[in-house]
Amino acid sequence: MSSSIRVAICGAGPSGLSQLHAFESARQKGCEIPEIVCYEKQSDLGGQWNYTWRTGLDEYNEHVHSSMYFNLWTNLPKECAEYVDYTYDKHFGQSVPSYLPRNMFYDYIRGYAQQNNVCQYIQFNKNIQWINYLEEKNKFNIVIKDLKNDKIYSEEFDYVIIATGHYSTPFIPYLNGIETFPGRLLHSHDYRFAEDSQNKNVLIVGNGVSGEDIALELYKYGTKFIRISYRTKAKELKWPDEIKEVPSITKIDKNIVYFKDESSDRFDAIIYCTGYVHHFPYLDDNLRLKSSNSIYLPNLYKTIFWLDQPRLIYIGMQRVTFALNIANIQSWYARDFILGNIKLPATKQEMELDIKQWKIKEKNIKNIYDAFHFQKDYLIDLLNSTDYPNFNVEQMMEILFDCIKARNENILTYRDKIYTSPITNTIAKQHHTTWIKEFSQSLEDFIQK
């Protein structure tokens, strides 16, 4: 292929790093690759995992990307998110527990980036301001802001890869009377520490993943009164006494919150755990994915290629559980398309038909187990078309099943379970301390003998 081809990657989080790895891996095998530029608005890699104490706007007045809280732990076993060619064994030099503190997972992602020599392609502190398509030139025009030097400039590219994530822009619905609430009010995106809530009555709005996890963290750090308001139905997990699920909110009157079952309570803090929206403020209308959080996205062939212009590529945009592996395999697939090794269907109609078939399958999903199966099928479909190393996807899925079971049995201890890696067959190490009593995020405490 011509070396004058230029590819822009937007974002150096797990998805962007995967795409860089895909190209670098081809280059190391002797392939000629296009010119690659990865723009990252933050000053370091890791995307969502690049924790910051800041909330709202960052030091360059850009939206703070990360929604991580300081003491977050992974809520799925690491054995369901392991890079085939950069294993946890390789990174830590020993077997480690199945569940990781945030900082250790971040450490792993940093190790992955270093190992694969991808930092050479990343330009930090560069914010994508605007992308449009120049019909007359057959190229994408990207307006970039050099944040450090406060300068704006444009560049043209043949391919653009959108890898800016979808857990950064909070969805904050209006609640009847919320404007009268004088306590602490925040979205999980801005939640950083549990300590501020120790002596408070805390209401969590939404019983999804964030709601469940923040409720548990508050409990772990000593909050005595936690209510989770669900919209449709209770999770009915075995919560400790301090946590109770309550129905949806009917009214808020200053500190008093009323619920659909006519109960009410006084709250000091309300944490919206109401999820995130896909938001691409830098994309022109004809390029912009508009979607809710779902496992098969509209208008994207293989949930990767923009139907109307397949040289626009989205990585990691669907709701996933095998996050790292799916981003890897999508990136391999996208790379092989760019390198000319994979041909997309000749017509838009064929691609639409393919999407339609997956969408029918998606509709038949009845529960979380069906969803895992769906993703496994999706993964295997892509895997077979690239040189990404094969691995036991079935076994990975079985681990997920067990994890859900353990969580339903005991929400407080499921993170103490260990699993066997489908990649290395290594059995995870039993951590020296149970999750409920472990307050450290440090490497020393994590790999302590």
Add this chain to the structure above:
Amino acid sequence: MSSSIRVAICGAGPSGLSQLHAFESARQKGCEIPEIVCYEKQSDLGGQWNYTWRTGLDEYNEHVHSSMYFNLWTNLPKECAEYVDYTYDKHFGQSVPSYLPRNMFYDYIRGYAQQNNVCQYIQFNKNIQWINYLEEKNKFNIVIKDLKNDKIYSEEFDYVIIATGHYSTPFIPYLNGIETFPGRLLHSHDYRFAEDSQNKNVLIVGNGVSGEDIALELYKYGTKFIRISYRTKAKELKWPDEIKEVPSITKIDKNIVYFKDESSDRFDAIIYCTGYVHHFPYLDDNLRLKSSNSIYLPNLYKTIFWLDQPRLIYIGMQRVTFALNIANIQSWYARDFILGNIKLPATKQEMELDIKQWKIKEKNIKNIYDAFHFQKDYLIDLLNSTDYPNFNVEQMMEILFDCIKARNENILTYRDKIYTSPITNTIAKQHHTTWIKEFSQSLEDFIQK
């Protein structure tokens, strides 16, 4: 003038409303005016005064504009911010106190907009995404996002008026160890209610206007331990015992904050009152004002016209005290330029020379009184060139002097003083309740007989 001339006004806060009023006032006098479109990203007018319970991002994922807190009161007498042709007497139908609750000042601004029939020009829920200059067409290209319909489109204009304010984008400096602080951490931009802090030790960073005002509000609502950390020197106002000024922060270690005088204290919350930055993410580099908060801005002739392209106009961008009147008079001046009634100097050099002369004057400002005099001179300079109704600027300045004096004498009672309007000669009404005991924002309580 040709009616095909198009003028875009960005923002429908006090500055944008002033500009609309200037045009509408000319139209009502029989002038032919250009086509005017005012884009406002919020769903209502008032800009900074359009209070919202939201923080961070708004319902359309745009940066929340307003930095207002619920129980804010004006900190200057209304007699220093009175529209000449829409007085407080006219709005309230009676004499009212000199200091106003936020909501009453907002009410006044809404009344002003209605009275002047300017809402016809405003398109709400339209965010300006990008403005650049098309040399070949001699026009400005504006990319607009219709937030409600999630659509992006472009329009071309002959003149662009930037009226988006400069108290919306927070400046949040790094403090040594701030990342370890597990308490509540926020910038005054995100501060809404004092009630959350009642039993807390609160540290305020910065002793500027926001710092002083939020400290007082916390005290008023029952916070017992408030420290204000200054950077250069203490204000030495007569604080109540609960408030103390402390020097700059040397280190933060979890909840403990250390100061330059080697004292330290435990804090539950830190509020950054460190001010705001001029931020125009939607402006191309060659159009973008880069400035700190100052009373005479660089590269703007009369602090209004962009030197390199005077058809780009900034309103209300300098640090001002007679805010409403200065925005009015700037708008009148800008309008008269657009209508061809005022000619700017023929060369850039002449405009630069004028800026230089004002900048020399600005350098001689030694204290707040000099600053008031400077602004008075600036105001009179503009006033003489337009048909804006004359008023007693000297008298307005004298009121400011007295207000500063009263504040220095007693920080807790200065808002109970009353003044005589230079516009109407009405003596303000003594409020039935002192500021320290008045917790209402309602019209009923405000105009109660």
